[in-house]
Amino acid sequence: MTILENASCPKxxxxxxxxxxxxTRDIKWTDHNKRKFTTLGDEILVDxxxxxxxxxxxxxxxxxxVTFEYxxxx
Ligand SMILES: [Zn+2]
Numbered sequence: 001m002t003i004l005e006n007a008s009c010p011k012x013x014x015x016x017x018x019x020x021x022x023x024t025r026d027i028k029w030t031d032h033n034k035r036k037f038t039t040l041g042d043e044i045l046v047d048x049x050x051x052x053x054x055x056x057x058x059x060x061x062x063x064x065x066v067t068f069e070y071x072x073x074x
Contacts, residue, residue, distance in 0.1 A: 009060035020054035045070040
């Protein structure tokens, strides 16, 4: 992965600092915030198989926003 030199915060527009994020559990994506009893069917962005894999990330400390690049598409 290439580290972006000019990633900007989607909220305030300032330059974000680069670093790495590493999950200890799966990171999943869904397009709604309805309460569910299972996460089946939700998209896995980062599989816990990659538990120690550090993902390129960008952070805005002011807005407390982190973006990261993921590899899994299950
Ligand atoms: Zn910001």
